[in-house]
Amino acid sequence: MNRITMSLPKPILKRYVLNHFSELSIEEFYQVSKRIDIPAYYISKNSVLSRDPKVLSYMLDINKNSFEYFKPEAFSIECINKIANLDAEIQYHHIDKFPMLLQNSKICESIIKEFPTFLKKLDESQITENIISILENSYYIPDEEDINKSSLFLKSEKLMERAVSKNPLLILRIEEPSETIIRAALCKGYVPEKAHFIYNPYLLNNNSLLMKAFENDPSMIVYFDSEKITYESVMSARERGFVASEEDLLNNIYLRNNQYIMEDAIKKEPRLIRLLGDNCYIDYILIKETLEKYKITKEDLEKNPALAKNHSLISLLPEFSLYSAYLTNEEKQKAIAKVLCNSHVLTTSDLPFLDSKFGGKADISKINELLKYFDVSINETDLNIQQGYLQVLDKIVDGIVNIRYTQNKFSFKYPDIVALNDSLIQLFSNVISTKNYELISEYVKELHSFIGESIPIELLKNEIEKYYNIYVSNQPIDLSITNEFCNKILNQHRNHFMRNEKNKILADIEKKMKLTEKKKTTLLNGRKISKIENLIKTNNYQQLGITEEQFMTEISIVINSIVNNKDIRKLKIQFDDLKIIQIVNVFKCYGRLDVNRINNILGINNSEVSKFIVRKFEQIKFKFINNVTLTEEESHISQWDKSKLGGLNQTNYVIGDGDRCITNLSELLVNLDEEIVTKILDNKDLIRDVSFLLPFINLIDELDIKTYINILVDYDRIKSKITSTIDAFENTDFTTVVLKKIDDLIFLANAYSSIDDITLFALGREIVSEIGEHNSSKYLEFYTQMASKQSGSIPPISLSTPNYYLESGIYSDPERLLIGKKPNKDSCIDLLNPAGVRTYNEVLLQNSGDVILIRDSQKRLDSRILLFRRGNVIQMVTRAGERLPIDFKTIANQIIQQSIANNDNIDYVFVNKYSSNLIDGNYVLVKDSRFVNNFSHADFSDSALLLSSKRQMQGFEEKELELDFDIEPKCSYQKPRKKISYEPTETEITRLRALKIAMEINPETKENMSRNFEPFYSKEYAKVICGEDWYIAIKNDGTVEELILPIKDSRILEEIEKIKDTLGIETKNIELESMLTDETAITNEVQGIKR
Amino acid sequence: MKLIGKINEYNGKYGTIITQNNEFVDFDFKDVSFNQNVSIGDIVEFRLETKFPNIKIARNINVISDIQINSNRLKDDNL
Incomplete structure (x- = not known):
């Protein structure tokens, strides 16, 4: 277009341009557009202009919607962004023609807002969170294609709910579908299948899905937890033919505890009995029959330790008795002892119950380490060694006797010199007031018995009368006068008590000791001899294993040896046939001879000769001793037999007994848990100080296995304590010190291992002694739950x-x-x-x-x-x-x-x-x-x-x-309420105080309360009343003390208010009221019936 | 009963406390409240237990500061 054309008037120019628009160049366009308005639709007539991004950009400034007349080539990123920023009116058809518009997120979002179905045109990168949000607010229902395109759909609960409502299988795409989505799927008829749960195990968390799946497929029971495996569900599965396979039972241990499931499984496949649960009680006959078809092996037990807890099964497997959870401590001890007889190392293959899988409480390697410190091989036949043991035992007994004296001191009639002196004063006062002088004689008799009659009664009487005379002359009888006498009495009593106690202890120990082989043989031989005598008396030679002829031959040999004895011959004693026959007859008649009878027969008075003859005839019986056996009853050596042996010494009894060592060691090991064995091994360098006590454990009550364990656990502390109290034993072997201080050792061991007084008072001494101190805290914790029920x-x-x-x-x-x-x-x-x-x-x-x-x-x-x-x-x-x-x-x-x-x-x-x-x-x-x-x-x-x-x-x-x-x-x-006590004991109140602490939840508060704990002393209080879980006490100074356990029973308030009314106390317990206000709300829901 | 004393000996496991009456009371680390660190010379409050025949043991041992010592003297800490 030339200058002339450009200078035409505007209307003519416009006409010209529009007629020749398709030939317009870009430059010409810019020129003319400055002069005339070009309708945007004309752009489409010019293929050059319509493809040029700059022209588009230019046109957009004039008309934001002019883009529709351009070709796609014109849509540069800048143009697209411009279109977006200008908020051009983009229609549905524009996107079809110009899909590149969707590259702009703003355009994208506005299109999707208007036309959600355009989502299909978007690629993954274009689907943003904003798009998702727009879709959520629309009616759009995503489908599988959409979800495949972008995982953002899966994060939208709303969209997925819609998607699943249309296509329930889409639920499988969701990692953790919500309850709402699951409901939507189920409403749409979704029937979950096993494969779905395998694909997405999260679905197993949903009960509705599981139960729905189970309705169609009984094998879904494999995914049920213990709560869902009910009688109904099991029967439903069985009715539809479900029988658990090995894989099912391996995948779900709860199935293993269901009787019906297991019975069906075992009937089909007997070897599945090896997967039985610990709490599954199937038919006894079935178990027996199954065990005939399948032999449980050691490996089965190792892989499924629950078998050892199944009483019905394990009781039928005596070969695996050592795996059983029902083994008593005694049985465990016997098993350990059996192993220790042959080996000094324990293994779980010999003793499976030591394995933690089968109830073992301590690491076996630690047990074996501990064993190294104990020597169970004792020379039982060497009398010198045994004498050494006897000396040790004697010292131990002396120590125990000391303990018993200390323990019993305050129960003696006269525990100290003050009490004794007071009794004298009381006696004299009674004598004077009753004018009965006989009272003194009675007192003296009693005192004489008190000291074991160790001081002549006359001497005692003289002393008492001396003091009486002082008393009647109005002089005081106090310790300044009677001190020496009182001390002498108490010392004598002490000696008497200790002597008696020692004898008792030794007599008790004797009962537990085994006889030496020699002594046993002697005793039993004695019985055999008696038996032989009886057989001779009854002419029962057959039982002797001989004939009468053989017996008579033996007699003849003995007679010959007597008659030809040179000492006998020197004495010229007459042994005529008659006398010989008489002697023989006596022997045959009584089975024995005696000195007097021989003297009579021979007409002599020579006991030496007669004894010689008696001995010779006795030897006949000894010849047959091995021909005679004793029955079990005849072999039994009773305590009475033992009591006739002459006391506890190394010739009668095995003092250091290897069997007892093993038994004690076994009992020690059975009582170990991980905590105890670790503590003992912390002191391992010191164990040798006390390991020598092993053979003596359990001979005396005070030195039982529990005390021994206490000694071992705290030995370092005990040793340190004992060492601090002695100076003269620096270079003494500590074993000697231990023996000298055995009473202190026992006192300290028991004190250091003792439970907290709070636990002791809360549970009571009797309960603690039954359950054992070591476990008391666990029982107390359990008890607080019991008390709250x-x-x-x-x-x-x-x-x-x-x-x-x-x-x-x-x-x-x-x-x-x-x-x-x-x-x-x-x-x-x-x-x-x-x-x-x-x-x-x-x-x-x-x-x-x-x-x-x-x-x-x-x-x-x-x-x-x-x-x-x-x-x-x-x-x-x-x-x-x-x-x-x-x-x-x-x-x-x-x-x-x-x-x-x-x-x-x-x-x-x-x-x-x-x-x-x-x-x-x-x-x-x-x-x-x-x-x-x-x-x-x-x-x-x-x-x-x-x-x-x-x-x-x-x-x-x-x-x-x-x-x-x-x-x-x-x-x-x-629960019935215990009656209110108007005169409770100190123990009852102390118990409530202790329980209050035990039930405190806040740890800091509990510690503070514990620190301030004191037993209840009634002398400090004027009045105390207690209920089951509360008490009110009025101190001597009038202060009111109230304690209520944190137990939510509304009846407490009623009881307390009533008592307070009676006592005239006005205070209200705010803590109780608020606690019980909460409880009232709960109680109202309970259909409680009061007794 | 609650007493105050000073850690006299301690080896990390057990030790003794000396009370205001110059009596020695044994203690074990397990009886120190909340496993506090204790050292020789620390002032502590504790509950005294007497085990037969006359073995004194400290329980619920708490290390206290000077301020607490004075405050404890004033406070009535009965149940």
Whole structure:
């Protein structure tokens, strides 16, 4: 276009340009556009202009929507960004024509906002979080293609929910689908399959999915946890043909504890018995039959230690008894002793129970290291060595006697010189007031006996009378006068006590000692000789293994040797035939001769000769000693036989006994846990100081294995303490020191290993002595949980018989901790026994369990009956084989009566057949595997005797039983409250103080309270009243002290307020009120029935 | 009962405390509250237990500062 054209008037120019627009160059375009307005649509007519980005950019400044007339080539990044920034009106068709517009995120987002379906045009990089957010606010439902394109979809809960609602299988793309998404999928008809769970194990966390899958595929039970493996689910699976395979059982250990699953599996494949769970009680006959088809191996036990805890199984495998979780300590000791007889190294292959897998409590390598310090090989036949042991024992006994004197001192009639002096004053005063001088004689007799009659009674009388005379002359009788006398008396008493005590101890020790071989042989030979005598007397030569002829030949030989003896011949004693026959006849008649009879027969008075003849005839009997055997009864050496031997010495007894060493060492090892053995080995360099005591352990009560362990554990500390108190033993071998200070050793060992007084007072001395100090803190922790239990599903009972008192439901009774020690210390139902801890927990802590404590007429705990509730059934069980003279029916009736009175749904009370074979009476026997499977206790059989039922109680005939083990109890029973005590003992109050500390949760507060703990001393208080879990005490100065345990029982407030009213105390306990306000809200929901 | 004393001997495992009455009380590290570090010369408060026949043992041992000593003397710390 030339200058002339450009100078045309605008309208003409415009017409010209528009007519020739397609020929316009870019330069010309710029020129003309400065003069005239060119409609944007004309751009499309010019192929050059429409392709030029600069032109586009220019046109956009004029008209932001002019881009639609350009060709795609014109769309540079700058132009695209400009279009975006100008907010050009981009339509659906624009994107089709100009897909490059989507390169701009702003354009992208606005397009997607307007037209979400355009998402399909985006590539992965264009799908941003903003796009996702836009889509969430739209109606868009993503599909698989979208999800494949960008993983951002998976992070959007909203979008995925929509996606899954349309295509439920998309749930598999989500790593951790939420509950909402899962519900959406299920609503859409999603049926999960096993493969889905394998693909995404997270799905296993969702119950709904699992159960849905299970509806279609019974093998999904393999993914169930213990809670879902119920009777119903198992039966459902079985009905549809499910039988667990080895892989199933390996993948899910919970299946291994289900009776039905395992029975089916084992019937199909007997070797699967090796995968049995510890709590799976399958049919006894089936187990036996299966064991005939498959032999459990050691490897099976190693791979599945639960087998050792399965009582039904392991009891049928005597060859693996040492793996059993039910081994008693005694059995373990015997097994260890057997190994120690031949080896000084223990291995888990010899003693599997030492392996932690099978209950071992200490690392075996540490046990073996400890063994190196003990020597169990003792020369039992060397009398000098044995004498050495006797000297050591003597010193130990002296030390123990000292201990006993110290322990008993304050129980003596006169514990010290002050008491003795006071008794004299009292005596004299009584004599004068009663004018009865005889009282002095009685006193003197008593004193004489007190000192073991070691001072002549006359001397004592003279002394007492001397003091009496002083007294009547109105002079004071005090220690300045009587000191020497009193000290002499107490010393004599001390000597008397210690002598007596020593004799007692030695007599007791003698009973435990084994005889020397020589002494034993002598004793037994003596019995054999007696037996031979009897055989001779009864002419029973056959039993002697000889004929009468042979016997007579022996006699002839002896007679010849007597007659031809040169000393006898010198004495010219007449041995005519008659006399010889007489002697022989006496021998044959009585089996023996005696000196007097020989003298009479021979007409002599020479005991030497007669003794010679007697000895010679005795030798005949000794010739046959090996022909005679003693029966077991005849071989038994009783304590009475031992008592005639002449006392404890090395010729009679083996003092240093290798067998006892091994037994003691075995007991020591059985009582070790990791903590103890580590502490002992910390002192390993010092063990030799005290290892010599090993043969003497358990001979005397004060030096038992527990004390010995205490010595070993704290020996460094003890040694340091003892060393600090002695100066004269610098160069003395410490073994000598140990013997000299054995009483201090024992006192210190027991003191250093003793439990905290707070634990001791909280549990009580008797409980602690039963459970052992070492374990007390664990039991105390458990007890605080017991004490907090307020109600249960089993009604409490109480019953008195002439000899027993039975009681249940008193959850805070500390004696309940002892159900594993009564009636037998080896019960596995105990807190620290893995075999029985589940049962222990259930009966003492859970609503579904309880225990009846049985006490004798002296209120001592004798035994117990365990109670379990499942649904409408209560099952009782005693210890296996225990015969209790208790009327179980009365107990059962009490339970049913309470169930009726409280509208509860306990319909039946049974006693398990396992303990019921000792019960008299005709009861219906019911067989149901649920008597075993639905209970955690090991000692149940699948049969039980029906003792009582609602129908029976209500006078109806028993129809078909409707046992429902799963129904929820309708009622819970509140714990009965202990009566308020108006004169509680110091021990009771101290116990409450200790429990308050034990139950404190805050560690710092607990420490502070512990530091300030003191026992209760009643002399400091004017009045004290206590309830089960509180006390109020008024000090002598009027201060009121109140203590309440943190137990949420609303009845506490009532009790305390009542007492305070009575005492005229106005203060309110804010802490209690707020604690109980929370509890009231909870209590209102509980269907509690007060007793 | 609660007493105050000074660590007299200590080897990292056990030791003795000397009380204000010049009595020696044994202690073990396990009885030190919250495993505090204790050293010879530290002033401590503790609960005294007497084990038969007359062995004194310290429990719940707490190291205290001078300020605390004075404050403890004034406070009534009964249950």
